[in-house]
Amino acid sequence: MANKTKKKETLKAQDLEQERALLAVDDHVQSFVRYLKDERQASEHTISSYLLDLAQFVRLHPELKTEAGYDWSSVDVGVARHHGMYLTEAGIGKSSVNRKLSCMRSFFKHLMRENVIEMNPFTLVNGMRTGRRLPIVLTEEQVSSLLEAPAKYWAHQAQNEDGRGDADFVAARDSAALEVIYSGGLRISECVGMNYEDIDFLASRFKVRGKGKKERFCFLGRPALRALQNYLQVREQKGMAKRREKGPVFLNLKGGRLTTRSLERAFKVYLAEAGLPADCTPHKLRHSFATHLLAAGADLPTVQQLLGHASITSTQIYTHVDIARLIEVYSKAHPKA
Numbered sequence: 001m002a003n004k005t006k007k008k009e010t011l012k013a014q015d016l017e018q019e020r021a022l023l024a025v026d027d028h029v030q031s032f033v034r035y036l037k038d039e040r041q042a043s044e045h046t047i048s049s050y051l052l053d054l055a056q057f058v059r060l061h062p063e064l065k066t067e068a069g070y071d072w073s074s075v076d077v078g079v080a081r082h083h084g085m086y087l088t089e090a091g092i093g094k095s096s097v098n099r100k101l102s103c104m105r106s107f108f109k110h111l112m113r114e115n116v117i118e119m120n121p122f123t124l125v126n127g128m129r130t131g132r133r134l135p136i137v138l139t140e141e142q143v144s145s146l147l148e149a150p151a152k153y154w155a156h157q158a159q160n161e162d163g164r165g166d167a168d169f170v171a172a173r174d175s176a177a178l179e180v181i182y183s184g185g186l187r188i189s190e191c192v193g194m195n196y197e198d199i200d201f202l203a204s205r206f207k208v209r210g211k212g213k214k215e216r217f218c219f220l221g222r223p224a225l226r227a228l229q230n231y232l233q234v235r236e237q238k239g240m241a242k243r244r245e246k247g248p249v250f251l252n253l254k255g256g257r258l259t260t261r262s263l264e265r266a267f268k269v270y271l272a273e274a275g276l277p278a279d280c281t282p283h284k285l286r287h288s289f290a291t292h293l294l295a296a297g298a299d300l301p302t303v304q305q306l307l308g309h310a311s312i313t314s315t316q317i318y319t320h321v322d323i324a325r326l327i328e329v330y331s332k333a334h335p336k337a
Contacts, residue, residue, distance in 0.1 A: 151171050
């Protein structure tokens with residue numbers, strides 16, 4: 001048990017500056033980062049995670065260090081399997097283990113393309129089996145309560161302020177943001193990344209840049225359209241930006257683009273206002289969007305396109321959510337269930 005505890009501490013250590021500094025000047029790692037950026041269109045968050053995984057790998061295998069950098073060709077199947085065993089015993093989640101192994105496979109596959117190594121040792125290391133968890137979704141009533149929460153919360157706050165300006169602005173902005181997330185099935189990063197020029201108000205649709213910078217069209221339902229137009233009017237009245245001014249849609253009080261972290265913090269406040277569980281996240285609105293569409297009769301390929309999923313298998317999980325709801329209702333309602 002003591003050995004496992006030590007491994008946990010090593011794996012989660014924050015002090016990896018030396019390893020990351022050495023990786024930053026490694027030619028093969030630099031080539032891998034360029035590949036991730038240029039060909040995979042990976043986000044900065046993904047690249048940072050990959051570099052952290054590599055830093056942890058070389059921390060655990062100091063024998064790879066040479067005067068010239070790292071000897072990647074010396075990583076054989078034995079080293080790869082030892083690393084896989086370490087990860088499975090380190091006390092981290094199965095999905096995290098699989099993600100780290102996926103990083104290693106990708107990196108050594110890149111080394112093969114660059115003719116640095118002849119075979120990828122991590123192709124022989126199996127990941128951990130994970131039971132597929134159904135996403136937790138909100139009911140339509142819970143969604144309605146959450147969407148009404150910003151206006152209610154800031155109405156209370158405004159009573160304690162000398163002026164209502166900031167409260168009215170934030171209430172309108174956050175109401176519009178939550179409405180747009182649910183209406184379009186957005187990730188929170190896609191919401192804060194919206195620009196005015198990407199919105200077609202006549203067609204009630206807007207363009208979104210999702211993972212890998214892939215673009216797709218999403219739609220504005222009537223409540224979302226009204227909330228967005230109201231916010232733009234309040235924003236203009238406050239002198240933040242002209243209503244039709246190009247650039248970020250959702251602004252902070254200083255006039256800059258609203259960040260995901262700021263919206264996530266506000267989301268927790270609105271959960272409390274709506275009386276919803278504190279562990280709920282903005283992504284639950286995206287899950288709820290998909291599940292509610294399928295429950296209302298939308299076909300799976302359409303929902304896949306609206307969510308921006310590359311594979312329909314990613315979308316199929318929402319059909320299981322709906323089936324789970326049907327089973328629950330059936331069990332409660334059917335006299336012979």
